[in-house]
Amino acid sequence: MHNILELKNLQKHYATQKAVDDVSFSIKQGSIFGLLGPNGAGKTTLLRMITGIFYPDSGDLLFDGKPFDPQNDFVHIGYMPEERGLYKKMKIGEQAMYLAQLKGLSKSESLEKIKYWFKKFEMESWWNKKVEDLSKGMSQKLQFVTTVLHEPKLIILDEPFSGLDPLNANLIKDEIYGLAQRGSTIIFSTHRMEQVEEICDHIILMNLGKKILDGTVTDVKQQFKENKFNVQFKGQPTALVSPIFTIEHQEKQQLIVKINEGYTSNHVLNYLLQQDVLIERFNEILPSLNDIFIHLVEGSKATTRAFQNN
Amino acid sequence: MNKIFLVASREFKTRVQKKTFLLSTIGLPILIFGFYALMIYFQVKTTDNFKVAVSDQSKLFNGKIDDKKSTEVIFSFIDADTAALNKKLIEKEYDAYLFIPNGYNLQSGEPQISFRSSKALGLMTREKIENRINNALEEKKLLALNISKGQLDSARLENNAISFTTNDGKKDNETKVGISYAVGMIAGFLIYIILFVYGTMVMRGVMEEKVSRIAEVIVSSVKPFELMLGKIFGIGAVGLIQFIIWMVLVFGLQFLIPVLFPDVAAQMQSAPIQPGAMGAATAVKESGALQGIMAGLAEINFTLIIGCFVFYFLGGYFMYAALFAAVGSAVNEDPQDAQSLLLPIMMPIIFAMVIMTKAVNDPNSTLAIFGSLFPLTSPIVMMARVAHGVPDGVTVVQLIASMALLVLGFLGTTWVAAKIYRTGILMYGKKVTWKEMWKWAFKNN
Numbered sequence: 001m002h003n004i005l006e007l008k009n010l011q012k013h014y015a016t017q018k019a020v021d022d023v024s025f026s027i028k029q030g031s032i033f034g035l036l037g038p039n040g041a042g043k044t045t046l047l048r049m050i051t052g053i054f055y056p057d058s059g060d061l062l063f064d065g066k067p068f069d070p071q072n073d074f075v076h077i078g079y080m081p082e083e084r085g086l087y088k089k090m091k092i093g094e095q096a097m098y099l100a101q102l103k104g105l106s107k108s109e110s111l112e113k114i115k116y117w118f119k120k121f122e123m124e125s126w127w128n129k130k131v132e133d134l135s136k137g138m139s140q141k142l143q144f145v146t147t148v149l150h151e152p153k154l155i156i157l158d159e160p161f162s163g164l165d166p167l168n169a170n171l172i173k174d175e176i177y178g179l180a181q182r183g184s185t186i187i188f189s190t191h192r193m194e195q196v197e198e199i200c201d202h203i204i205l206m207n208l209g210k211k212i213l214d215g216t217v218t219d220v221k222q223q224f225k226e227n228k229f230n231v232q233f234k235g236q237p238t239a240l241v242s243p244i245f246t247i248e249h250q251e252k253q254q255l256i257v258k259i260n261e262g263y264t265s266n267h268v269l270n271y272l273l274q275q276d277v278l279i280e281r282f283n284e285i286l287p288s289l290n291d292i293f294i295h296l297v298e299g300s301k302a303t304t305r306a307f308q309n310n
Numbered sequence: 311m312n313k314i315f316l317v318a319s320r321e322f323k324t325r326v327q328k329k330t331f332l333l334s335t336i337g338l339p340i341l342i343f344g345f346y347a348l349m350i351y352f353q354v355k356t357t358d359n360f361k362v363a364v365s366d367q368s369k370l371f372n373g374k375i376d377d378k379k380s381t382e383v384i385f386s387f388i389d390a391d392t393a394a395l396n397k398k399l400i401e402k403e404y405d406a407y408l409f410i411p412n413g414y415n416l417q418s419g420e421p422q423i424s425f426r427s428s429k430a431l432g433l434m435t436r437e438k439i440e441n442r443i444n445n446a447l448e449e450k451k452l453l454a455l456n457i458s459k460g461q462l463d464s465a466r467l468e469n470n471a472i473s474f475t476t477n478d479g480k481k482d483n484e485t486k487v488g489i490s491y492a493v494g495m496i497a498g499f500l501i502y503i504i505l506f507v508y509g510t511m512v513m514r515g516v517m518e519e520k521v522s523r524i525a526e527v528i529v530s531s532v533k534p535f536e537l538m539l540g541k542i543f544g545i546g547a548v549g550l551i552q553f554i555i556w557m558v559l560v561f562g563l564q565f566l567i568p569v570l571f572p573d574v575a576a577q578m579q580s581a582p583i584q585p586g587a588m589g590a591a592t593a594v595k596e597s598g599a600l601q602g603i604m605a606g607l608a609e610i611n612f613t614l615i616i617g618c619f620v621f622y623f624l625g626g627y628f629m630y631a632a633l634f635a636a637v638g639s640a641v642n643e644d645p646q647d648a649q650s651l652l653l654p655i656m657m658p659i660i661f662a663m664v665i666m667t668k669a670v671n672d673p674n675s676t677l678a679i680f681g682s683l684f685p686l687t688s689p690i691v692m693m694a695r696v697a698h699g700v701p702d703g704v705t706v707v708q709l710i711a712s713m714a715l716l717v718l719g720f721l722g723t724t725w726v727a728a729k730i731y732r733t734g735i736l737m738y739g740k741k742v743t744w745k746e747m748w749k750w751a752f753k754n755n
Contacts, residue, residue: 015749048526048736051530052530053526053529053530053736074530074531077530079526079527079530080527081526081527081530083523083526083738084523084524084526084527085522085523085524085527086522086524086527087324087518087519087522087524088518088522089324089328090324098316098320099527099528099531101316102313102316102317102528102531102532103531104531143527146527
């Protein structure tokens with residue numbers, strides 16, 4: 001699979017700070033890509049450059065192998081920003097038609113696509129309702145539909161699940177998988193780490209305008225693992241002391257051990273077997289993305305910067 | 311271009327389909343017209359068969375006031391003293407009486423003639439009675455002085471006794487100047503209203519997009535500049551349509567007046583026809599004035615004025631609409647913020663209005679020339695000068711220069727406003743100052 005998007009040394013400065021500072025990465029076509037970072041990390045600015053709303057100060061942006069040309073490439077991009085809304089006084093059907101036509105679809109194409117998606121999301125009866133009569137979750141669904149209905153190659157979703165109940169969140173999640181399978185690439189920006197772990201193939205973590213982490217979810221976890229293992233056993237615990245590991249935490253029938261340098265999990269198992277411990281379970285503890293996120297961001301001046309940004 | 315059209319047509323459609331549009335476009339003029347009609351109705355309403363008893367103790371009128379056959383006011387001569395007349399009034403035999411005391415002296419007007427009515431008179435009835443009696447008295451006075459109708463007529467100076475001309479040999483008549491004044495004032499004032507009404511409409515449209523958080527969704531498909539232009543064009547079209555409908559309504563309703571109030575029309579026609587030397591003179595004078603107005607209107611170059619009006623209406627609107635859009639983009643949820651940001655935009659408009667009131671009087675003063683060239687004031691001020699005609703009010707060179715400057719001004723403000731706009735619509739939760747807007751406009755972002 002080729003790269004749908006390539007960023008090379010992208011920079012964007014504001015008067016007081018570097019919002020995006022020398023960021024490079026690439027995204028494979030058909031992947032679900034997570035863009036993470038605390039508030040004010042520069043995610044929105046980065047996304048606005050990818051959607052052509054802002055121009056980068058320097059650096060290159062390649063879309064589908066060619067230099068990004070917002071004037072023509074906008075039809076291949078669907079963007080659902082975090083600050084999103086709809087015209088309150090407009091009818092839902094007209095609103096969807098308008099947004100579809102702005103994406104370059106003809107009237108008949110728009111109508112056809114909207115009907116397809118409205119049917120799929122059981123929204124057909126909404127056509128003549130006004131946006132102001134919709135609940136937050138309902139308008140979120142409408143926004144999702146208007147983002148994807150022109151079948152963009154690149155779909156950018158900024159916090160797509162905020163305000164959705166689990167049922168509707170699942171509906172959208174399934175659609176995201178479906179779109180990725182059909183070849184669309186999805187950039188997914190959020191603070192909700194459990195969603196990222198569940199959905200994304202590849203993630204990027206930004207802080208203070210810089211990229212501080214880049215890789216697949218499993219790679220990242222491997223990279224930040226602390227060689228901790230969870231041991232569950234039967235019977236009375238005995239005093240276990242060994243140069244192979246240190247015990248971090250001990251409960252009645254459970255141990256959390258950290259393997260010391262130079263040893264592997266097999267050494268631990270060997271030792272435990274020799275001590276005649278009846279092992280029920282033995283597994284590695286991988287850090288959650290949440291832990292990694294907090295570990296990397298904590299201590300930086302991210303919070304103060306977030307306030308400056310507003 | 312296609313996208314600007316899409317945006318513009320949405321702006322147009324959503325506004326035109328609103329109930330408030332119908333209400334303000336068609337309802338409002340009808341309401342105002344109805345209000346005026348009602349006022350006219352009450353003003354001209356006369357009591358029919360208003361009976362006035364005339365007790366002519368000094369035999370001044372010889373049994374009749376004038377030759378007029380009127381059913382509205384009927385004078386009947388009786389011989390009675392005031393006590394008897396008062397009694398008749400109470401008994402409602404008559405509505406009013408006119409008492410000319412014995413030994414009334416025509417020259418000194420002593421002792422005074424008295425008129426008493428059972429209740430206060432309507433404006434028109436009172437005027438009618440007063441006119442007829444005064445005319446009759448005047449005629450008697452003239453006759454007493456041995457002046458005949460013909461003598462009086464020939465003694466009166468006609469309006470055109472002195473010939474006013476300008477240096478280039480053109481006639482300069484008073485009515486024409488008066489009409490130019492009125493036309494200039496009305497045109498300037500209309501543009502002033504248009505700038506305000508549709509300018510704030512653009513501003514509110516931009517604010518709505520920002521507050522409802524749709525701006526970012528839209529600008530991912532449309533360039534901010536296109537979005538702004540589309541909005542300005544769409545609302546401009548609404549303004550134009552509204553304006554045309556108003557014009558049609560105003561002219562249409564004008565024809566309704568004679569239908570609704572045949573009395574008024576009849577009175578307008580019968581007014582000049584009055585007996586006696588004086589009456590005849592007024593008749594001539596009035597029809598002369600009417601002819602003067604017609605002639606004055608004919609001399610005014612309406613093609614020029616309407617052409618200029620459309621140009622300055624559009625030019626002024628486009629120039630200010632962009633500025634209003636910039637302000638709208640800088641405002642957050644709190645509409646109060648708009649007030650302070652609007653002030654620098656409203657100042658030149660109000661300033662232009664002040665210059666305009668001067669310019670209608672003196673179209674060639676330095677202030678008027680400056681005001682009609684400076685693009686922020688020219689749409690309003692130039693209308694006042696154009697009404698006086700070319701080259702009396704404004705020279706061709708000045709007119710062309712003013713138009714060119716307005717086009718440049720429009721391009722300039724739109725360029726500046728677009729830069730403020732593209733930063734402003736994506737900026738949330740921050741109170742923006744003029745200093746910051748200046749930075750957005752003139753520093754590269």
